[in-house]
Amino acid sequence: MKKIIHKAASRGHADHGWLKSYHTFSFANYQNLERMNFGMLRVLNDDVVQPKMGFGTHPHRNMEIISIPISGALSHTDNIGNKRSIEVGEVQVMSAGTGLKHSEFNDSKIAAVNFLQLWIVPEIENITPYYNQKIFEALERKNKFQVLVSPKDKQVVGSLPINQQGYISMIDLDKGFETAYDLKNGAYFFLIEGEVLIEDENLEKRDAIGIIEKEKVNIKANKASKLLVIDVPMI
Numbered sequence: 001m002k003k004i005i006h007k008a009a010s011r012g013h014a015d016h017g018w019l020k021s022y023h024t025f026s027f028a029n030y031q032n033l034e035r036m037n038f039g040m041l042r043v044l045n046d047d048v049v050q051p052k053m054g055f056g057t058h059p060h061r062n063m064e065i066i067s068i069p070i071s072g073a074l075s076h077t078d079n080i081g082n083k084r085s086i087e088v089g090e091v092q093v094m095s096a097g098t099g100l101k102h103s104e105f106n107d108s109k110i111a112a113v114n115f116l117q118l119w120i121v122p123e124i125e126n127i128t129p130y131y132n133q134k135i136f137e138a139l140e141r142k143n144k145f146q147v148l149v150s151p152k153d154k155q156v157v158g159s160l161p162i163n164q165q166g167y168i169s170m171i172d173l174d175k176g177f178e179t180a181y182d183l184k185n186g187a188y189f190f191l192i193e194g195e196v197l198i199e200d201e202n203l204e205k206r207d208a209i210g211i212i213e214k215e216k217v218n219i220k221a222n223k224a225s226k227l228l229v230i231d232v233p234m235i
Contacts (some may be wrong), residue, residue: 002215008206018053039234043119054105060096064120072113078102097127174223186212194225
């Protein structure tokens with residue numbers, strides 16, 4: 001087994017006033033040659049957008065982009081016909097492929113939006129752009145792994161497809177609950193809330209650990225916790 005630990009405080013940080021962003025991997029003005037990626041996971045940003053603010057229209061190409069709201073709601077508009085609001089409990093997937101443009105905006109007058117955005121390097125470049133989003137029932141991840149995203153050619157029933165051999169899962173753990181995760185590739189465990197013990201490493205809110213060369217990863221919740229698992233090819 002090999003593992004890498006990324007504590008929350010070690011992430012890159014940008015404060016633009018309207019946007020506060022924490023970067024697990026190199027992004028924008030945060031550049032760290034030792035923090036470029038975890039396998040095919042290229043970006044994991046933890047963003048807080050202030051009320052009535054947002055990202056103007058901007059392009060993406062040849063990237064799998066997954067957005068997961070933690071609090072609040074984010075409006076999305078793109079040039080392939082989608083105009084939707086993404087809320088807590090939902091997951092959004094965009095396969096940018098040959099290229100698309102979109103904007104993201106916090107319509108609330110009073111509440112900030114906190115969301116995670118992941119970029120995964122695609123398996124095949126220059127595909128036709130794809131968009132979808134879905135509500136995932138919280139009860140379906142109570143002390144069990146709920147698959148949010150899976151490969152389009154091996155799609156897990158109920159999940160959203162991406163153009164890569166990657167899987168994203170979430171689990172809500174009760175205090176004291178123990179379980180194990182079966183690795184498909186290498187897995188990056190990002191703790192959204194709580195405190196957990198993963199392979200004898202203690203993680204607190206927004207800490208993460210990447211693990212490879214292991215069949216099962218042992219997990220114990222020291223507190224009620226919400227854990228995101230990003231299982232991606234390493235090459």
